[in-house]
């Protein structure tokens with residue numbers, strides 16, 4: 001789905017919002033002043049229009065943020081997890097609650113002060129009510145300044161989250177240089193999109209093959225978990241909600257710089273961490289002899305294994321078929337849950 005936070009409008013801070021409202025109020029008042037009306041009526045109308053305009057600019061601006069912000073609990077679990085990690089779901093909801101409180105109160109005061117102005121006996125009294133109204137609106141905005149700042153920061157953090165499609169999804173894992181991006185490109189074609197992902201500078205690479213989504217997550221599923229801080233771990237765990245199966249890639253040649261033992265130990269960590277089916281691709285078989293391949297087969301006999309060469313195109317069709325089948329099965333069983 002499209003990133004649900006992209007629609008939140010830019011958040012104006014109290015001074016900026018007030019300035020915008022006052023400017024608009026002044027413009028409306030100027031138009032009013034041109035009208036040929038008796039002076040008391042005219043000044044009261046000028047003040048009332050100012051109040052109504054200022055009130056609606058402020059209330060509508062706040063309301064728009066509430067309307068455009070997604071209901072976090074209704075979002076797919078992955079996005080909920082992201083909000084929790086990046087900003088905190090409770091704080092996010094509480095801050096939007098403050099917007100609602102302020103917007104409703106400004107609307108209520110607008111009506112109250114418009115009435116007071118209409119009942120005023122002199123232009124001075126009408127002006128005094130308008131000033132009082134402006135003061136109260138300013139103080140309401142000042143009161144929710146922390147929440148406005150919070151939503152502004154949350155918006156910045158959340159609006160660049162990647163957009164994923166609701167499709168059976170494969171996450172590729174394995175140490176650097178084992179051939180993950182070569183496989184992604186070979187299976188999904190050249191059009192690999194790079195999406196931002198917080199917690200990693202490299203972004204997530206997304207490709208599609210026949211309505212299956214494939215993610216390569218450099219920096220996340222490519223090194224041992226003990227090297228991770230809490231936030232990174234949470235970000236990795238969030239992939240549980242996004243992926244239906246994991247394709248773990250092993251470099252049989254060890255040219256990637258990691259021994260088979262190291263690679264298998266990462267595989268074990270990932271299979272314990274994710275409650276997802278794992279398909280194992282033993283890659284770079286073009287670089288090893290039969291004897292070594294037999295040894296590796298033996299070491300990995302408990303897994304569903306496909307031996308491939310991403311570079312030479314060996315067994316890629318078979319890999320594709322198995323991945324599609326398993327991803328669809330797992331996706332359907334998740335839907336049933």
Ligand SMILES: Nc1nc2c(ncn2[C@@H]2O[C@H](COP(=O)(O)OP(=O)(O)OP(=O)(O)O)[C@@H](O)[C@H]2O)c(=O)[nH]1
Pocket residue numbers: 174175176177178179180181182183218222283284285286287308309310311312
């Ligand atoms: N001989 C051979 N080389 C391969 C094979 N697959 C990948 N390579 C080479 O291995 C190197 C690393 O491949 P990548 O696809 O960039 O590896 P990666 O796992 O995506 O690496 P990171 O992006 O660092 O995580 C490249 O030079 C590839 O050309 C293969 O099956 N055989």
